[in-house]
Amino acid sequence: MVITIATIKDIARLAGVSPAAVSRVLNNDRGISIAEETRERIFAAAEQLEYKLPRLKRMKRDTELSRKQVGMLLCATLDMEEGDPYFRSIRKGIEAHCAELGISIAASIRMGSGLEKQPLHHLDGLIAVGFIPDQDVLAVFNRTGSLVLIDRAEPIGSSDTVNLNFARAVKDVLDHFTELGHKRIAYIGGEKRRKRKGGLHPAHARLCTRLIWSG
Structure with a gap:
């Protein structure tokens, strides 16, 4: 069984465009000025000829995103x-x-x-x-x-x-301070309803000599 691998020229012939246009479209060259209908025709020809299908799908996705x-x-x-x-x-x-x-x-x-x-x-x-x-x-x-x-x-x-994991962020900072040997730590935070204070595990809270809430 002979397997024929499609080429850029094959796609160009089927789509009715130049090989250069096919190459630039399939390589997601954003500098090319080409009609949307022509771009779709190139993608359709590439799919029909089963040209590098995984890469083609990625190029089509990128092209669709570029319109967003x-x-x-x-x-x-x-x-x-x-x-x-x-x-x-x-x-x-x-x-x-x-x-x-x-x-x-x-x-x-x-x-x-x-x-x-x-x-x-x-x-x-x-x-x-x-x-x-x-x-x-x-x-x-x-x-x-x-x-x-x-x-x-x-x-x-x-x-x-x-969302940011405030509890994890506070814990990481306090762990870093304790590793450096700091023993007197003040905590200054926003409104109490914010979740940053959730990172104050009892073991860490004992290290904070002052808890200051603003707002």
Whole structure:
């Protein structure tokens, strides 16, 4: 039995395009300007000829992601971010990961910036960072369709949530301090309802000479 392996030229011939166009599309070259219908025709021809199917599926997934546009709804103002690296690092992490996936962040909205005036109907999804009132999140979510909540314990409807394990973070810090030989440790935290204090195991709590809650 003779097995014929499809080539770039075979795909180009079937799709009615140049081999160069096939190569650039299948290699996910974002610099190429090509009609969407032509791109789909190339993928269809490659599938028909069973050309490197696992790689093809990955390229199709990447191409589909590159069409996605999401918005970020941020609880922190620019001034707050300047003084709080926590929320700034979350925002930059989201931006970096979306860039890796080829997803476009089409809107970054901060609380108090006129949310109701934002044209958001073109977004495929929303990423909400920090505590934002439900009605404000839903005002955007109802105009997009997919919702991810970051740093918020309670989900809204069918949303996905991503949270920091505060208890683990506090435990790791206190373990580090004790390994360094520190014996008098003060704990300064936000509102008591936050879960950071959950990391204060009784053995560690005895090391904290002062517990200070703000808010």
